[in-house]
Amino acid sequence: MLARATPFLLVDLELLTDNIRAMARLAADRGLALRPHVKTHKCTQVGRLQKEAGAVGLTVATVAEAEVFAAAGFDDLFIAYPLWVDPAKGHRIRDLATRAGVRVGIDSLEGARALAAQVPGCPVLIEVDSGQHRSGVQPASAGVLAECSQRAGLDVRGLFTFPGHSYAPGAAATVAAEEAATLRTAVESLAQRGIEAHVVSGGSTPSVAEADAEVLTEIRPGVYPFGDAQQWELMTTTPGRIALTCVATVVSRAGGNVVLDAGSKALGADRPGYASGYGRLLDHPDARVVLLAEHHAVVTWDTSPLPTLGSRLRVVPNHVCTAVNLADELVLRDGSSWPVAARGANT
Amino acid sequence: MLARATPFLLVDLELLTDNIRAMARLAADRGLALRPHVKTHKCTQVGRLQKEAGAVGLTVATVAEAEVFAAAGFDDLFIAYPLWVDPAKGHRIRDLATRAGVRVGIDSLEGARALAAQVPGCPVLIEVDSGQHRSGVQPASAGVLAECSQRAGLDVRGLFTFPGHSYAPGAAATVAAEEAATLRTAVESLAQRGIEAHVVSGGSTPSVAEADAEVLTEIRPGVYPFGDAQQWELMTTTPGRIALTCVATVVSRAGGNVVLDAGSKALGADRPGYASGYGRLLDHPDARVVLLAEHHAVVTWDTSPLPTLGSRLRVVPNHVCTAVNLADELVLRDGSSWPVAARGANT
Structure with a gap:
């Protein structure tokens, strides 16, 4: 193995390409848009392979990650995080929006108002909690938040969740079912307010093979290009x-x-x-x-x-x-x- | 708090200085040399405060850390790690040695020979295991390794250990006693081969207040400038x-x-x-x-x-x-x- 000083991270390009193509095929076969999460690799070269294999855009966790990928020419970025947008962050998001399409996550009315004050008309997805209990509103409350967000001046495109509790042995199928049920309730909650969820985004690397394509429109797995222990x-x-x-x-x-x-x-x-x-x-x-x-x-x-x-x-x-x-x-x-x-x- | 984008690491300079001075006093009061481990802060400004407060030199974990501190003018560095020294690493250590005094840890005859082949006459400390069971020879074997290392052409200055099992509730006093007993056995093991341990180095932040100044000559705490949870x-x-x-x-x-x-x-x-x-x-x-x-x-x-x-x-x-x-x-x-x-x- 390469004489370089250890420790270093070694990537097998052939396996990486295989993994990227396999996930793209899985998404295509199920009729799901693939928007890989780049937090895993943070590397524009890997992002490019994912786009070439058919990814519709990329997911990032932070404004700073979005800035790196926008600077490299990527143009359809979803910040899958309930950002708290103060004036400084607002300035950065407006700047990003001039270079790349950017969607932002929200899970509170206060967060929606803060975002709307800084980035009027910003496209957003409402985050719902599908069982990880990290962030995200309860699915039945998604409609209220969506309606209030629209009133605050945001462009509500749909819903997202991260079924992170799929990281447990044997949990994938159960968690994918829970994810689907949560998203169905949330879609219905939006519909009751007359709001259509054009985007219904979910999926984690462990659960994505079980993702319910009847309710989801998009998956955001991160780890799959590399895999890990x-x-x-x-x-x-x-x-x-x-x-x-x-x-x-x-x-x-x-x-x-x-x-x-x-x-x-x-x-x-x-x-x-x-x-x-x-x-x-x-x-x-x-x-x-x-x-x-x-x-x-x-x-x-x-x-x-x-x-x-x-x-x-x-x-x-x-x-x-x-x-x-x-x-x-x-x-x-x-x-x-x-x-x-x-x-x-x-x- | 500062308007900077979160998350960021905030340092209270007054508390930092107090902590650095308190450890320097503890070492001086006990008659121990203080050689702080810079792996904690990796910051030349903090290293300088430690030197100004009386540190005899610095401890690092890697050749790369030593290179950063040597480039900033620090001149007495101990790499407290059983390095495997191939030709590339040997080149870097020789280069370091022209700029700063460097000591290296060893815990095997093979490691000693590899080091000696690259850096003849390199000052070394023999690592002994005081109970953490990570690296280091058993104390009764320290003399054999020291003698073989001398024969291989290294300059054996003494002994070191890291009592890392002090990271457990209520363990400090017991672990410090174990550290002292281990080092005593190792000093004796060197003496039996006619080798004097000029340096007997130990100490971790949790156990350092209990360090036995009758056998130790030097302590290498790392975390104390900042503290943590x-x-x-x-x-x-x-x-x-x-x-x-x-x-x-x-x-x-x-x-x-x-x-x-x-x-x-x-x-x-x-x-x-x-x-x-x-x-x-x-x-x-x-x-x-x-x-x-x-x-x-x-x-x-x-x-x-x-x-x-x-x-x-x-x-x-x-x-x-x-x-x-x-x-x-x-x-x-x-x-x-x-x-x-x-x-x-x-x-």
Whole structure:
């Protein structure tokens, strides 16, 4: 593997392209628009592959991410977040709107009014809570918020939700059904106020294969171009399809375990309750990262002999979105690299 | 609070200076050299305050961190890590050594030989495991490794350990005693081979007040300039001494909780088993971050009324080292900022 200093993120372009095409086919087969969430890769080159494969536009989490992608020429961006828009943020959104089509999420009347004061006529989607209990209104309240938002001067295009509770073993089908039921109630709630939901947007990487195309019009999966150890353990990908790994060097075996130089500052510290460790090894499925410090991953090994000091191994981060956000670039197998252009774009 | 877009990291310079001076006094009172670990702040301005307060030199985790601090004029750096030194890394260490005094950690004969081949005569400290079981040799084996390292052509200066298992409630005194016993055994193991441990280095922020000055010569705490929610919950700091917070905006209350725009990409996802949540609120000690997504912190509130949408709150990250590594700058109360110069310096 490339002589570059470890740790670094290595991308397999062939697998990446396969994953991007497979999701585009899934969306096309179901008659769903695909609007991938770029928070996962923060990389304009990956965004371009997604567009080329048929994505209708992109999803971002922040105004700063939208600014990076607009500057690179992307023109149909949805900020899937209930922004609080003060004058400074309003200025940035108006500026974005001159360069790219921008939609914004809302989940409160106060938020809608603040947005409308800054960006009159801004296209919005009402966020509904489909069971993750993070943000979003209850579906039966979507109509009231939509009507008030229209009155405040916003252009209500429809609804969105993030079924994030799909990140649990065996939950995908149940959560997709819950998502569909929530969105149906919300569509009806808008209809009762005479408002049509032109866009009904949902979908997470684990649940997207079960997304209900009768109510949804659009899906916004993020992780699928790369996959990660969470998806592996949720069985929504297989090791052979994982397109991003963190290449790390064995630096210690002094305690009888393998210690790698990729810690929480390279992999991210994410460890959901269902995960079997802090990451997996692509080529050693029985190994587990059992302790993660900032620059150490302590790995319990499988039955094969311990790798020698100085060996390089491919670690699959638990959560690829946070791992990518720790890196300045993604390295391809030919040694070239792509900048993580929206790294740290939190505002 | 400053009109800057949230989330951002806010540093209270007065508290920072107080914390830096208090640790310097503790070290001086005990007759211990203080070599702070800069992985926490990655900021040359903070390093300078530490040096001005009496630090003998600095500790870093990676060659890349050492390069940043050497470029800023710091001249006595200890890379407290069992580096695997290939020719490329050897070149960088030799280059560093021309600009700054550099010591390197080792915990294996193979590692020592690889280092010696690249950097003949390199000053080293032998790493011993004092109970965290991350890296480091058993203390009784330190003498053999020290002797072999000398034969390989390295300059063995002494020993180091990181008592990281001090990160548990009530563990500080026990762990400091374990650290001292380990180091005593290791010093004796070197002595049996006729090697004197000039440097005996240990100490973590939670355990440092209990460090045994009869065996240790040096301490390397990292977190103490800022403090964080881990230290707060371990009762090794108090909220009134915490010098760094993440300023975040209330973006949603739709689900009955407070949702802030600082998620795992601003705070880090660290959550040790003893932590009561994913972070604390400095001004609301009963509030808890119960769910952390990439750009959402869901906070259960205390008995006071929920803050209004658009309010700004100060979040105390669980682990300040990973939070700082996600930011490009630290913002001071006067609106100026310091770059996180060694952000992402993982290699």
